[in-house]
Amino acid sequence: MTENTRRDGLVSIGMLSQKTGVPVRTLRFYCDEGILQPHRSSGGHRLFDPVTTVDRVLLVRRLRGLGLSLTTIVGVLTDAVSITEAVAAERTALDTELGALRWRRASLVAVEDAPPMRRAARLALLATVHDRHTAYDGLVGFWRRVLAPLPSDMFDGFVGMNIPAPPTDPTPRQVVAYAELVTVTSDPAAAPAMSRQLWRPDPTGIHDKRELLTGVAEACAIAGPLVVGHVEPRPGAELDQFLAAHATARRERDTPRFRQRMLHGGNDTDPRIHRYWKLTTDITGETTAGAAHYWLYRALERATSPAAPVP
Template identity: 55%
Template sequence: MTHDTQRGLVSIGELAELTGVPVRTIRFYCDNEVLDFARSSGGHRMFDGAHAADRLLLVRRLRALGMGLTMIRAVLTGERSLAEAVAAERAAVDIELDALSWRRASLRAIEDANPAQRAARLELLTAVQDGAAAHDTLVAFWRRVLGPVPAEMFEGFLEMNVPDRLRDPTPEQVLGYAELVRLVTDQQFRIVVAQQLWRSDRYTLCDRAGLIAGAGEACGMAETLIDSGVEPTAGAALDRYVAAHAAARNIRDTPEFRIKLSHGRYDADPRAQRYWQRTAEIMGTTTTAGAGQRWLFQALDRTVRRSTSDRMPLA
């Protein structure tokens, strides 16, 4: 080993002896541009002893935290601060833990199933990779259904109507989420939801964002009535709902419009009811936008039937 005392450089062997890091590891860090070195006249790697030792110590500590070489290089070059790198690594660990929690709950759901359920649960759960992918699937579904709306409105809709990514989920929550994913990947189900949301296609919608806002307000009013045990009936909630649909089509709220608006062959579709039931269970709530919509559908249908009956001539 040659020690260049004039330039204060040490050989790779001396650096290994100084730091306790194996020569092979030091050579690996050099090849991956983590550790700076110079070449001697004989072509050997030479290092600034104190600087290289400090850098090796930092690299080993960051590696002990599981940090990859790409992030370590960014810290060493100043592209990322140590705080930023640690925060990014912690976020990556959170993602890994979420994935493991989902996998554990999925395995438990299959393990706890009786023999008759096990095959069906296995098929359902293995079609969903993890919680993050499941959530992304639901978001993509509603983005297709709602179409182009303001970002703030879309985020608000998701917050109220789409279960968030599950943290340490139970087996039942994983089963429920997987069932939602299966529903939204059914093309026919998207038609059902779109029909329920936009109602009849006989009218041209001029203001989808306005309809979402108005219908959402009406659903909120309906949810309050549901909590109070009020049966679907005429009133302010239904009027707000109909007014939103009329305004979105630039037409007036008339008895004829209400009759046409009540036409909907998907209102009682069991898939939609199952979707909102599962959503409510996962989100831990008793009412959802789906429950509000169903209450409004029923209120509209009852009032239209009553109005039609009242106008029928006596025999």
């Protein structure tokens, strides 16, 4: 009686290979890795239960075909993780890998598309966002310095609305814009400039920064559609809301003198600020809070010109 036709129903490794289409050397490897638990004949040969082992080998083969690691597969076989969980984790990892490849491809095209005399500079620029996640963390750190000591929940809300995450499928232009955005925030003077625009003059006089940002955000939300509609800045409810937020946070009244202080204390014309928000628009394709903020500044400028007598 041969090893392939035992009365106990066990089959040899050769027969298991025929039933599953998996090479003998691979089956031996699975045994060595603990994925398969063979019986042993009196002569020391590996023997397998064809009912359970065939299904087990086919499952391993199919999961390997999807790219799952042997460690993950062992987790599935031991019920430490379900097939659904294992496949979902693999898909997530693949999405991350594909995102990195798309970013890399867009970067390569951006270098190719640059004029010959500018390719070296373009290459140096894109090196700043080689690790796009670290670049994003740098932008978050920039705003953390500007907005300190804002409560974490409000800061997280600001991050979600105003700090562009690296696009999952970027164009070469977006990759370049992101690199330039990182460069802008790397300028030591950028954070103080942005802070002056946000808090306006005398930030130490602000009693409640949370209240101020909430009011300013509401004013920007009202002004946003006007920016999109290319409406010229002009005095109105949007500007009143903006100034009321600043006045209330400082425990002051919205007077002509107060408006003059707001007009000249915000550093609104700093080119770094405009560059930041333009690049953000280029990346997201959406109107930014910065654009609405500048629209309100222009509205304030028109509201106070010609200057009225200051009491």
